[in-house]
Amino acid sequence: EAGVTQFPSHSVIEKGQTVTLRCDPISGHDNLYWYRRVMGKEIKFLLHFVKESKQDESGMPNNRFLAERTGGTYSTLKVQPAELEDSGVYFCASSQTNTQYFGPGTRLTVL
Amino acid sequence: AQRVTQPEKLLSVFKGAPVELKCNYSYSGSPELFWYVQYSRQRLQLLLRHISRESIKGFTADLNKGETSFHLKKPFAQEEDSAMYYCALSGTSYGKLTFGQGTILTVHP
Numbered sequence: 001e002a003g004v005t006q007f008p009s010h011s012v013i014e015k016g017q018t019v020t021l022r023c024d025p026i027s028g029h030d031n032l033y034w035y036r037r038v039m040g041k042e043i044k045f046l047l048h049f050v051k052e053s054k055q056d057e058s059g060m061p062n063n064r065f066l067a068e069r070t071g072g073t074y075s076t077l078k079v080q081p082a083e084l085e086d087s088g089v090y091f092c093a094s095s096q097t098n099t100q101y102f103g104p105g106t107r108l109t110v111l
Numbered sequence: 112a113q114r115v116t117q118p119e120k121l122l123s124v125f126k127g128a129p130v131e132l133k134c135n136y137s138y139s140g141s142p143e144l145f146w147y148v149q150y151s152r153q154r155l156q157l158l159l160r161h162i163s164r165e166s167i168k169g170f171t172a173d174l175n176k177g178e179t180s181f182h183l184k185k186p187f188a189q190e191e192d193s194a195m196y197y198c199a200l201s202g203t204s205y206g207k208l209t210f211g212q213g214t215i216l217t218v219h220p
Binding site: 048093095098 | 160
């Protein structure tokens with residue numbers, strides 16, 4: 001069974017640019033989560049989808065972040081415009097039970 | 112508010128020695144507690160959860176509600192146990208995970 005996949009694995013952009021991260025969950029998993037770990041800090045929750053609906057977006061830092069999950073399959077997380085403090089590793093996870101399976105992460109560097 | 116604290120950022124032991132990674136939590140209800148592990152160049156993966164009460168790779172963890180702790184233990188550490196370990200809490204079914212800061216375990220030969 002294919003695990004959670006994320007694209008790209010790395011992204012380096014300049015401040016003010018736009019970046020879109022993609023997550024493909026495990027097939028059949030209704031729950032999809034986004035987390036991020038910024039330098040030196042713990043992994044923090046961003047938001048949770050159930051199918052195509054946002055169940056909990058309490059962790060989204062500000063309106064520069066936009067997450068979508070059209071059709072309830074893959075999800076995208078867009079950062080526009082990117083700021084220096086957005087640098088970090090962005091993780092996606094999916095679940096069908098209460099166990100979350102994580103993707104490899106996307107390392108975002110904003111210069 | 113839910114909070115997880117892992118007081119040790121780094122932990123070093125020798126092969127064959129016992130190891131304990133500490134985790135304390137703060138949550139007003141009945142949380143579900145997890146330990147996740149990330150080996151070098153691999154993704155974060157579930158090690159164990161308190162509900163299942165199982166032992167994975169020789170690790171166990173007991174939920175102590177009185178002390179609000181969920182320490183991870185292994186009686187005899189192995190070199191392949193070297194990794195980053197995260198304690199995490201979920202307050203609701205299918206809900207978000209709140210992670211601790213992580214502990215880097217190094218097991219020396």
